[in-house]
Amino acid sequence: MAASGRRRRRAAGKGRAGGPAASFAVAVAVAVVAAGCSGESGPAATAPEPAGAPPLQVVASFYPLYEFARQVGGDRVAVTNLVLPGIEPHDWEPSPRDAARIRSADVFIYLGAGFEPWVDRLLAELGPVGPRVVVATEGLPLVAWAPAAAGEDDHGHDPGPGQEKAEGADGPPDPHVWLDPVLAARQVELIRDALAEVDPDHAAAYRSGAQAYLERLAELDLAFRDGLADCRHRDVITTHDAFSYLGNRYGFRVHALMGLAPDAEPSPARLAALVRLARELGLRYVFFETLVHPRVAEAIAREVGAVTLVLNPIEGLTRAEEAAGEDYVSLMRRNLEQLRTALECR
Numbered sequence: 001m002a003a004s005g006r007r008r009r010r011a012a013g014k015g016r017a018g019g020p021a022a023s024f025a026v027a028v029a030v031a032v033v034a035a036g037c038s039g040e041s042g043p044a045a046t047a048p049e050p051a052g053a054p055p056l057q058v059v060a061s062f063y064p065l066y067e068f069a070r071q072v073g074g075d076r077v078a079v080t081n082l083v084l085p086g087i088e089p090h091d092w093e094p095s096p097r098d099a100a101r102i103r104s105a106d107v108f109i110y111l112g113a114g115f116e117p118w119v120d121r122l123l124a125e126l127g128p129v130g131p132r133v134v135v136a137t138e139g140l141p142l143v144a145w146a147p148a149a150a151g152e153d154d155h156g157h158d159p160g161p162g163q164e165k166a167e168g169a170d171g172p173p174d175p176h177v178w179l180d181p182v183l184a185a186r187q188v189e190l191i192r193d194a195l196a197e198v199d200p201d202h203a204a205a206y207r208s209g210a211q212a213y214l215e216r217l218a219e220l221d222l223a224f225r226d227g228l229a230d231c232r233h234r235d236v237i238t239t240h241d242a243f244s245y246l247g248n249r250y251g252f253r254v255h256a257l258m259g260l261a262p263d264a265e266p267s268p269a270r271l272a273a274l275v276r277l278a279r280e281l282g283l284r285y286v287f288f289e290t291l292v293h294p295r296v297a298e299a300i301a302r303e304v305g306a307v308t309l310v311l312n313p314i315e316g317l318t319r320a321e322e323a324a325g326e327d328y329v330s331l332m333r334r335n336l337e338q339l340r341t342a343l344e345c346r
């Protein structure tokens with residue numbers, strides 16, 4: 001279902017690097033450095049900073065990293081999100097224009113852990129020149145993904161060449177660390193340190209931007225701990241297996257229809273197992289997600305007389321969410337409310 005319905009759209013000229021500060025002189029430099037691209041790229045990393053220093057050009061591989069970089073960098077950075085709103089990022093691939101954007105950026109942030117299988121080849125092609133690269137799972141305690149039940153195949157994305165598997169386990173690493181506010185804070189710190197290193201003149205601004213956002217993430221963590229402290233259930237059914245870090249942090253178990261990526265039909269055995277589980281535990285809610293069709297979740301819910309709710313993996317905003325000014329923190333707070341409903345918390 002999802003595979004045929006999902007579009008493999010290329011990012012087009014929105015959220016462009018560059019911005020008003022791109023002077024004529026810089027534009028000329030870009031034309032030389034990024035010859036052949038359509039001129040939408042920002043100043044090359046090697047371009048000299050003219051007076052009235054342009055913002056640092058940052059490219060992020062998908063929404064959460066884009067948001068974290070914006071929060072840390074404030075108006076000192078121009079951040080480009082490669083994956084446009086409404087696009088599910090698991091199988092997204094960069095166009096030549098996206099590659100040119102990355103090449104000409106000052107900082108390129110990607111998640112790692114196998115989430116962007118295209119990245120190793122692209123970085124190899126960049127060679128020695130190119131942006132400062134931030135791997136936003138570096139040093140984080142990655143958990144190996146394992147199929148939850150017999151009869152479930154590994155539908156997850158494979159770690160690309162050079163991507164490390166989580167240590168001591170057979171499955172690929174689970175990349176969904178941003179859904180745990182505590183690990184999201186670690187990612188904010190990685191981004192803060194990289195921006196401060198690339199642009200030391202404004203390190204204080206990056207530290208203060210990061211600090212303000214880290215405080216919001218700490219509040220979010222507290223809200224989850226309080227909100228999920230006293231619940232009737234400890235199990236949820238989700239669409240793809242994105243919420244293990246969140247569940248590990250706050251003490252609930254995740255039973256996913258699909259693997260690490262929402263790219264395959266669940267097996268009949270998996271469907272039957274989840275229907276059985278929902279009946280046994282008396283689960284009254286089944287989660288689906290915003291960028292994937294809810295057909296299977298609805299089928300299970302119908303089968304057991306449950307209600308479907310959205311639990312948002314925040315892998316990208318929908319156009320409606322973007323238009324409504326939603327962001328990582330507001331969507332995580334909505335996730336908390338949905339979990340409180342599904343887990344029947346007091």
Ligand SMILES: [Zn+2]
Pocket residue numbers: 090176240241242260261262313315
């Ligand atoms: Zn995912």
